[in-house]
Amino acid sequence: MTGTILGAADINRALTRIAHEIVERNDGADRIVLLGILTRGVPLAERLAERIATVEPDWDAQERTGALDITMYRDDLFKNPTRTIGTTSVPDAGIDDAVVVLVDDVFHTGRTIRAALDALRDLGRPAAVQLAVLVDRGHRELPIRADYVGKNIPTSRSERVNVHLEELDGEDAVILRKGE
Amino acid sequence: MRHLLGTDAMSREDAILILDTAAQMAATQEREVRKLPTLRGKTVVNLFFEDSTRTRISFEAAAKRLSADVINFAAKGSSLSKGESLKDTALTLQAMGADAVVVRHWASGAAHQLAHGGWLHGSVLNAGDGTHQHPTQALLDAFTMRRHLVGGGDRAAGGANGSGGATRSGGSGHGEAGDRGGEGPTGKGLDGLRVAIVGDVLHSRVAASNVPLLTTLGAKVTLVAPPTLLPVSLRERDGLDIHYTLDQALDAHDFDAIMMLRVQRERMTGGRSAFFPSPEEYSRLYGLDGERLRRLPDHAIVMHPGPMNRGLEISAEAADSPRSVIVEQVANGVAVRMAALYLLLAGEDQK
Numbered sequence: 001m002t003g004t005i006l007g008a009a010d011i012n013r014a015l016t017r018i019a020h021e022i023v024e025r026n027d028g029a030d031r032i033v034l035l036g037i038l039t040r041g042v043p044l045a046e047r048l049a050e051r052i053a054t055v056e057p058d059w060d061a062q063e064r065t066g067a068l069d070i071t072m073y074r075d076d077l078f079k080n081p082t083r084t085i086g087t088t089s090v091p092d093a094g095i096d097d098a099v100v101v102l103v104d105d106v107f108h109t110g111r112t113i114r115a116a117l118d119a120l121r122d123l124g125r126p127a128a129v130q131l132a133v134l135v136d137r138g139h140r141e142l143p144i145r146a147d148y149v150g151k152n153i154p155t156s157r158s159e160r161v162n163v164h165l166e167e168l169d170g171e172d173a174v175i176l177r178k179g180e
Numbered sequence: 181m182r183h184l185l186g187t188d189a190m191s192r193e194d195a196i197l198i199l200d201t202a203a204q205m206a207a208t209q210e211r212e213v214r215k216l217p218t219l220r221g222k223t224v225v226n227l228f229f230e231d232s233t234r235t236r237i238s239f240e241a242a243a244k245r246l247s248a249d250v251i252n253f254a255a256k257g258s259s260l261s262k263g264e265s266l267k268d269t270a271l272t273l274q275a276m277g278a279d280a281v282v283v284r285h286w287a288s289g290a291a292h293q294l295a296h297g298g299w300l301h302g303s304v305l306n307a308g309d310g311t312h313q314h315p316t317q318a319l320l321d322a323f324t325m326r327r328h329l330v331g332g333g334d335r336a337a338g339g340a341n342g343s344g345g346a347t348r349s350g351g352s353g354h355g356e357a358g359d360r361g362g363e364g365p366t367g368k369g370l371d372g373l374r375v376a377i378v379g380d381v382l383h384s385r386v387a388a389s390n391v392p393l394l395t396t397l398g399a400k401v402t403l404v405a406p407p408t409l410l411p412v413s414l415r416e417r418d419g420l421d422i423h424y425t426l427d428q429a430l431d432a433h434d435f436d437a438i439m440m441l442r443v444q445r446e447r448m449t450g451g452r453s454a455f456f457p458s459p460e461e462y463s464r465l466y467g468l469d470g471e472r473l474r475r476l477p478d479h480a481i482v483m484h485p486g487p488m489n490r491g492l493e494i495s496a497e498a499a500d501s502p503r504s505v506i507v508e509q510v511a512n513g514v515a516v517r518m519a520a521l522y523l524l525l526a527g528e529d530q531k
Binding site (some may be wrong): 080 | 205207208211527
C-alpha cells in the first residue's frame with residue numbers, strides 16, 4: 001500500500017493521544033522536557049507541548065521545549081556527503097533530573113535515537129529519557145524502542161516514508177513511497 | 181571543500197557556510213561538556229615551520245574538541261631542522277595516516293604546494309604562509325564582526341540590518357548564549373559594513389586574507405597604511421578605498437570595525453627604519469589611541485589579530501577598552517577552526 005497513509009486529521013488525533021499518554025505515564029507534566037530532533041521532530045515537539053499545556057495549565061510550553069541537532073553524533077558521518085549542522089536549543093533550566101521526551105517523525109533503524117542519546121549525555125543527566133514518534137516503520141538495527149507511537153506502518157526496507165508538516169512543507173501528511 | 185588554502189577563490193556561499201557552522205560550534209563551547217565525538221578516529225597534524233602560539237593551540241584545541249587525534253610537528257628540534265624537504269615531510273605524514281595537515285610556513289605558497297604536490301591524500305589547512313594568506317584568521321575576524329554587527333548582534337550596528345529582536349526562547353542553556361548564535365546573523369554576510377584595516381598591510385597575510393573575504397561577504401574595506409607598507413597589488417585592486425593617515429580615514433568614514441595590524445618588525449629586514457622613519461612617527465600617524473577611539477561611531481569594534489605591540493600600533497587604552505573584541509577573537513578562532521575541520525573532514529572519505 002502506497003500513497004498518503006495519514007492525513008492532517010489523523011496526525012492531529014495521534015498527537016493529541018500521545019500528549020495525553022505522556023502526561024498520564026509521568027503522573028503529570030512537572031518534570032517533562034520535550035526535545036524535538038531536527039528537522040521535523042521540532043514542530044512535532046512544539047505541537048505536543050501546546051497540547052500538554054492545555055491539559056496542564058501550569059506547565060510552560062515555551063520554557064520546556066527545545067530542539068536537538070544530532071549531526072555531530074551520527075555514526076555515518078564519513079559515509080555521506082557533509083551535513084550542515086543545525087541549532088540545538090535546550091531550555092534555560094537545562095535537562096538535569098528532568099524526564100526528557102525525545103520527539104521524532106519517523107522511527108526506523110534506531111541510529112538517530114542512539115545519536116540523540118549520546119548528544120543528551122553531553123547536555124546533562126536527565127532522570128529518564130522517553131521516545132515519542134509519529135510513525136514507526138520498523139527495521140530496527142539497534143535495541144531501541146519507542147514509548148509513544150503515533151502509528152505503526154509496516155514497510156519494506158526499500159520503501160520511503162515522507163512526513164510533511166504544515167510548518168515546513170505547507171501540509172500535514174505521511175506519505176509512503178515505493179523504493180527504486 | 182577539500183582544502184582551505186586561501187580566501188581569494190572562496191565563494192560567498194562557502195564563506196557563509198563556514199561562519200554558520202562556526203556559530204553552531206561556538207554554541208557547543210558554552211556547554212558543560214565541550215568535547216564532541218564528531219571526528220573520532222581522524223588524525224590532524226599541526227605542521228609548523230614558523231613560530232606560533234595562538235594559531236597552533238587554537239587548531240589543537242579545535243581538533244581536540246572534535247575528538248580528533250592531534251600530532252604536533254614543529255620545525256625546531258625535528259628532522260626539519262636537519263634539512264628535510266617539504267616533500268619528504270609530507271610523505272612521512274602521509275605514511276602516518278594524517279587526515280588533515282595544518283601547515284604554517286615562512287614561504288608563501290607552501291600550503292598550496294603541500295595540497296597540490298600529490299604527496300598527501302588528506303586535507304590541507306593553511307595556517308599562514310609567508311606574507312600570502314591566513315584564511316582561518318580572516319574567517320574568525322569575519323565571524324567576530326558578524327556576531328557584533330549583523331542581525332541585532334551584541335552591540336548591533338545602527339544601520340546594519342533590521343532588529344534581530346524576537347528570538348525564540350531557549351538559547352543553549354547558559355545565559356548569554358540566548359541571542360547569540362540564534363536566528364540573528366545566521367545565513368547573512370557582512371553587507372554594507374565599513375571596515376578599516378590599518379598598518380603593515382605589506383607583510384600581513386591577515387590583511388591579504390581579509391581583503392578578499394570581507395569583500396566577498398559584502399563589506400567595504402578601507403586600507404590605511406604608509407605608502408611603503410602598502411603592496412602595489414592592493415593599491416590597484418578595485419573597490420578598495422585607501423588612506424595614508426588614520427586621521428584622514430576617520431574623517432572620511434564612519435567605521436563599523438577597525439582592525440589594527442601588527443607591525444611585523446621581524447619581516448622588516450634592513451632595519452625597521454627602512455619602511456617608516458621611527459616608531460614614534462608610525463604611532464602618531466597610524467596608531468589607535470584613546471582620542472582616535474572616541475572618534476569612531478559608538479557601535480564600532482576594535483580588532484587585532486595579535487600578538488599586539490602595545491604602544492606602537494595600538495595604545496593600552498584602545499586595546500583594553502570595552503569596544504575591543506581582541507580576546508573574543510581568540511575564542512572565536514577555536515569555533516571557526518572547528519567548523520573548518522568539520523567541513524573538510526566529515527563527509528565521505530575521499531580516497
